[in-house]
Amino acid sequence: MKNRIALCGALIAVGLSQAIAQTAPPPPAWQQGRGTDQAASPLAPVAGKLTATPVSELPIDKLKLPAGFKAEVWSHGTPGVRAMARSESGKVYVGSRGLGRVYEISDNGKERTSRIVVDKLNQPAVAFHKGSLYVMAIDKVLRFDGIEQNPNVAPVDLTAKFNLPPEQHHNWKYIRFGPDGKLYVPFGAPCNICELPTQEYAQLRRYDADGSNMEVIGRGIRNTQGFDWHPVTQEIWFTDHGRDWLGDDTPADELNRMSKTGLNFGFPYCHANGIADPDVKKDKACEGVTLPVTTMGAHAAVMGLHFYTGNMFPAEYKNAMFIARKGSWNRTKKSGYDVVMVKANADGTNAQMTPFVTGFLDEKTDDFFGRPVYLMQMPDGALLLSDEQTGAIYRISYAKQ
Amino acid sequence: MRSSRAEKIKCRVLAAAALLFLTSHAAAQTASTPAAPPQVALCTACHGPNGNSQIPLTPSLAGQPKVFIENQLVLIREGLRDIPQMKGMLDTLKDPELVALANHFSAQTPAKPTGSINQEVFERGKALSAKMLCGSCHLPDYSGRQQMPRLAGQNEAFLAYSMKQFRDHAGLGRDTVMSASLFGLKDNDLADLAHFLANYK
Numbered sequence: 312m313k314n315r316i317a318l319c320g321a322l323i324a325v326g327l328s329q330a331i332a333q334t335a336p337p338p339p340a341w342q343q344g345r346g347t348d349q350a351a352s353p354l355a356p357v358a359g360k361l362t363a364t365p366v367s368e369l370p371i372d373k374l375k376l377p378a379g380f381k382a383e384v385w386s387h388g389t390p391g392v393r394a395m396a397r398s399e400s401g402k403v404y405v406g407s408r409g410l411g412r413v414y415e416i417s418d419n420g421k422e423r424t425s426r427i428v429v430d431k432l433n434q435p436a437v438a439f440h441k442g443s444l445y446v447m448a449i450d451k452v453l454r455f456d457g458i459e460q461n462p463n464v465a466p467v468d469l470t471a472k473f474n475l476p477p478e479q480h481h482n483w484k485y486i487r488f489g490p491d492g493k494l495y496v497p498f499g500a501p502c503n504i505c506e507l508p509t510q511e512y513a514q515l516r517r518y519d520a521d522g523s524n525m526e527v528i529g530r531g532i533r534n535t536q537g538f539d540w541h542p543v544t545q546e547i548w549f550t551d552h553g554r555d556w557l558g559d560d561t562p563a564d565e566l567n568r569m570s571k572t573g574l575n576f577g578f579p580y581c582h583a584n585g586i587a588d589p590d591v592k593k594d595k596a597c598e599g600v601t602l603p604v605t606t607m608g609a610h611a612a613v614m615g616l617h618f619y620t621g622n623m624f625p626a627e628y629k630n631a632m633f634i635a636r637k638g639s640w641n642r643t644k645k646s647g648y649d650v651v652m653v654k655a656n657a658d659g660t661n662a663q664m665t666p667f668v669t670g671f672l673d674e675k676t677d678d679f680f681g682r683p684v685y686l687m688q689m690p691d692g693a694l695l696l697s698d699e700q701t702g703a704i705y706r707i708s709y710a711k712q
Numbered sequence: 713m714r715s716s717r718a719e720k721i722k723c724r725v726l727a728a729a730a731l732l733f734l735t736s737h738a739a740a741q742t743a744s745t746p747a748a749p750p751q752v753a754l755c756t757a758c759h760g761p762n763g764n765s766q767i768p769l770t771p772s773l774a775g776q777p778k779v780f781i782e783n784q785l786v787l788i789r790e791g792l793r794d795i796p797q798m799k800g801m802l803d804t805l806k807d808p809e810l811v812a813l814a815n816h817f818s819a820q821t822p823a824k825p826t827g828s829i830n831q832e833v834f835e836r837g838k839a840l841s842a843k844m845l846c847g848s849c850h851l852p853d854y855s856g857r858q859q860m861p862r863l864a865g866q867n868e869a870f871l872a873y874s875m876k877q878f879r880d881h882a883g884l885g886r887d888t889v890m891s892a893s894l895f896g897l898k899d900n901d902l903a904d905l906a907h908f909l910a911n912y913k
Contacts, residue, residue, distance in 0.1 A: 340892060342845075355849040356889065358779045358859035361786040362807040390786075409783075410790060431792060 340480035344504035344590050345556040357640045357682075359409045363388040364701040370680035371705065373670040378712060379625070382668065385695055385706035386423035389414045392697045392704060394485055394615065395687040396439040400459050403687075404428070404444055405697065405704070406436040408483065413437055413446050415462075416704075428455065429466070436484035438494065440520060447484045447496065450475055452522065472522025476511040481534045485615075490545050493517040499534040504554045504579055504590055513578045515549065515569075529569055531576040531600065537615040537685070542630050544657050546570055548604070550613035550634060553582055555641040562586045563606035564613040566634065568659040574601045604655055605662035610639035611647030615685035615697075623692025624709045628652070633667060633694065635683040648672035648679050650686070650696065668696065668707070749812040751805065758797070764823040768869035770797075775822035779858045781814035825865045825911045837908025840901060844893065846909075854912055868910035875902045 341356060366387055374382045391407035392414065398404070403416040411432040416425045429435070432448040439445070444455040446466070452473045453466035473496075476482070481499025489495050500513040507513055515529040515538075528547075538549035547569045553562040562582035580588055580596035583606050587596035607613045614635045619628050631654045638648035648671040655662035671681045682700040689695060693708040755773070760766045763773035773781060787793040789802035789810070802810070841847065849860045856862035863871065879894040879902070894902070 341889060342893075350845065351848075353848060353851065355860070358783070360779065361783045362811055365808065410786070410792065430790070 340502045343502045344554060349556055354641050359391060360700055361390050361409050363390055364703065369701055369703050370671060373680055374668055375670045376668055376707065380707060380709050382705045382707050385704045386416050386425065387703040389425050390702035391699055392702050393699055394436050394685045395695060395697060396437045397687060398439045398459055402459055404437045404439060408434045411435060434483040436486045438486045438488055440488045445486065445494065447486045449479050449482045449484065469522050473518065478512065485536045487538065489517065490540055494520055495538065497532065497535045500578055503556065504588060506579060506591055528572040529574050529576060531578045533578040537613065539616050539618050541657060542618050542620050548616060550616050551576065552612060553609060555610065559642045560609050563609045564611050565603035566605050566607055566653060568604050575599055576601055604659040605653065605664060608636065608646055610642040612637035612639060617686040617688060619688065621688050621692025633686050635686060635696065637682045637684050637699065638672065638679055645672055645677050645679060648682065650683050748816050749809065751809065751813060752816055755813065762820040763817045765867055768867055769873060771870045772822060772866055773817040774820035776818055776862050777856045777858055778814045778818040780856060780861045781817055782811055783859055785810040785813065822862065822865050824913060827911060829911050830907065833904055833907045834911060837904035840905055841908055854909055863909040864912040866910055868906045871906035871909055872902050875905065
């Protein structure tokens, strides 16, 4: 009965909103859920930067890491860089936002040069699998076969096979091939907070490499922009962004563990460690919801997650997670803008988060100098860290002191 | 209408002359001069003295936020924002030159609006802007910040045109946030907003 009343209320609300659409258009996706108490708030999404940042302006000297670790500029001049993928021969492919480019970065051992593989795509992400570069934008999937040997290869358009839903907001991509050879793709909620317009959002899916055999493996996932597989259990762990406009300190972003497929991670009814949503309500909002391994700070914008399996870093880092937090906009004082290290038991218990790379944010002035987004491990065990704001990639290495 | 067309032709001629001047004087440029970037004359031929435009559909650049100008110049150069009048103009410019232009125009003083105000339209626009929370991102004095442009004192015809573009043609290089913000507004709503913002002092 309660469900029926809720449904009825929702239908009336939809009807009402349609009836008054002419005079009161719906707020943009990022403003949904913004209460009247926040009407005077000047908070707005932080500007991306489309121009290349000169090396002299990169914040490399500001970065602070634990003793023995060093960050240096690995490459630069690729505005908007996000997730990276490495080919067998060592080419690094990087997706970007804003200009919608995919860059190919070549390394001759001394210096890096880049070229644009494809541009004017809608926020493309990349993965490399069996000699092919996979590029997935919000509305397009392309495969570049043998691109290392044939730099100008025409892409195979796989878009139709993937059946991508139309909404764009939060549907910017992060893609990875899993240990099972399947392509894992998130489909974010097309709003800040809402009942889903259709059921094809707020979920994580996997496909065969050609787009066939689609399977939804998790639901209630608002906006995951990073995941990796536990080196021992092979379970997928993922980050998820919490909703906005509920105040500076709630609800927190999440680090989740998917112990099996078919789990519900709470959106839109239940957030963080079990906070029922005040706008989109449901009886027993958190019942049956898989709660996070740990919360990661409100509005921190948790991005790339990487389990460290290399041998360069000290033993205590083995199988620990590095997570980049791009940094907040919906918060009076900025937070995040760093990389943290998270150690947890394989079953998700006892998660401990400690700072790893800081210095992107000046807490006194509230200014930021970069936005760390993704991590990739190199064969020597060093980590590459991309900075979306400056279009640079840093190399993080360790040497015994 | 005729005078605006004549202005447009005049500005294209001036721009061409400025381009010629630039090409012939390129060698004389010194890297150390902190003065206006060499391309400024080319820009101001259409965008007006100090970037205060006198052509209705050409926007003023004076006092626009630096990041906003930078990003728009890149979008136009890369063909993500299609503006026929700007086609080819930025092809040879590298990012540092675009940044220098953005620095220059963001530091110019925007001219005070001098057009005649229709009080009724102005008030309607003011009320609508308050309701739509325009000042939330563009700031309460509509001076803009970061990626969000200055609206106060911008050319009225350009504002109306630009908002229609956002409302009707969401696409690559166009901000979906702004498109969503204007969703469902009628032409006369946009005209009210444009009149209010263009005359905001």
